[in-house]
Amino acid sequence: MEFTIGGRLEVRMTADDVGKRVSVRQTVEGGGARAKFTDTVGVLTSWDNGVLSITSRSGESVRIAESSLVAGKVVPATPARRRGPRASFEELTRVSARAWQPAESEALGDWRLRASSGFTRRANSVLPLGDPGVPLDEALRRVRAWYEERGLPAYVQTGTGAEGAQERLCAQLEGYGWRREVSAEMRVAALAPLGDMAAEVSRVRLARSADDGWLSRYQRVGTPGHPPGAHVLKVLGSGPSVWFASVPGDGADEAPAAIGRCVVDGRWAGFMAVEVAPDRRRQGLATTVTAALARRALDEGAAAAWLQVETDNEPARALYDGMGFTLHHRYHHFRSASA
Structure with a gap:
């Protein structure tokens, strides 16, 4: 791993590089000529209050004090594999x-x-x-x-x-x-073909948090005049590297025509909350949102995709069949007889 410019080590990244794949070196012991170092490669998921958080391809999150940085730089994402992923x-x-x-x-x-x-x-x-x-x-x-x-x-x-x-x-x-x-079904797919899907991704807005417009389209909490509780926002905002996508509606005050959520975690990108306004369905908006999120996840070094779909949701299952998602396993929720 090389950080030198003219023989000097430099930190060539800032908090503006959150969401990018980076390589950093930090001191872990001693100082001067006897200093020992360790290197970390992964997605820079946050840089707040003097602490960096980097998520490796294995999904492990590493916290690094800014004061311990010796060198750092943004590095290109590794080429994405196009065959289906294997996972336990x-x-x-x-x-x-x-x-x-x-x-x-x-x-x-x-x-x-x-x-x-x-x-x-x-x-x-x-x-x-x-x-x-x-x-x-x-x-x-x-x-x-x-x-x-x-x-x-x-x-x-x-x-x-x-x-x-x-x-x-x-x-x-x-x-x-x-x-x-x-x-429900847990489905998986190679990520690169999702990013290659023909779609007008320039229409999609990506953000790190769910704004009022996004929440107004989300069917689980989109009740006018009733903002979601802190517990909802905590769940939606959780994950190593979270992205929210929206396609604007026709009017400035309208809810988005489509939304989606993606969480990048090492080699995996998980897709959730892909929803389209009833009067805008069958216009390719779900594909557009998925493609935009997939391209963002590819930029962060992910290579595989997963999503969950309930077994009785036939339209969604057909959509994901067309995108190349295949069944990995099924999961179930058992309720206590006394509940």
Whole structure:
């Protein structure tokens, strides 16, 4: 890794480079001739209050004090592969969880209890990766109590078509009387072809946060005169590198014609909340939003895409079939019989 200009090390990047792929060197021990260094390559996801946050291709987030920087520069993104990605159930589940983080969470062994005042099941359910540290019946009792304290129904999110432990947990939950309420598909695709889709991406506005216009189109919270709560904004803003896309409506005061959200996390780009105004459907706007977000994610070094779609949403499934997304596994939300 080379940072020198005429034999000198330099920091050749600023906070304006947030969202770009960078390479930095920092001191980790000592000083002067005996100083030791470490190098980090990844997407610069923030630079606030003298601290940089860089997300590597593995999804790991590294925080670096500005005062420890010796050198730094923006580097080109690696060429994106065009064949479909391979990933384990656990990798994809953890990536998707980082892209939709709850307002509140608590560990139960290796399980993660998540709550966000009822905003989406994903942010209000248990993520059971690993051992809860207690017998299953005791774990489920604690889960029910935790959600009851918050006035919420108890849900457990688990998968099928994935790993044996998840399949067994589904059967065990049914044995304890938990009911499967909602099922969805986790789909994956190579990212580069999404960015290559023919679309008028110049129409798309990209931003780091969801403004009032974007929120007015988002069907889960788009109620006029009722702004979303802090828990909603926290979930929507969560993730290593978050982007919001919108296609303006015809009038200055109209809600966007289409919106979307993308979270870049190492090699992965997750697509969520792609919505189009009812009177603007079948005009290619969902493709336009997806292509614009995909190009932004490619610029940050991502190479693979994922999304989640409920199994009964036939129009969306057909759209994603056409974009090249294929089924990786299914996941389900089981609700406690006593909830």
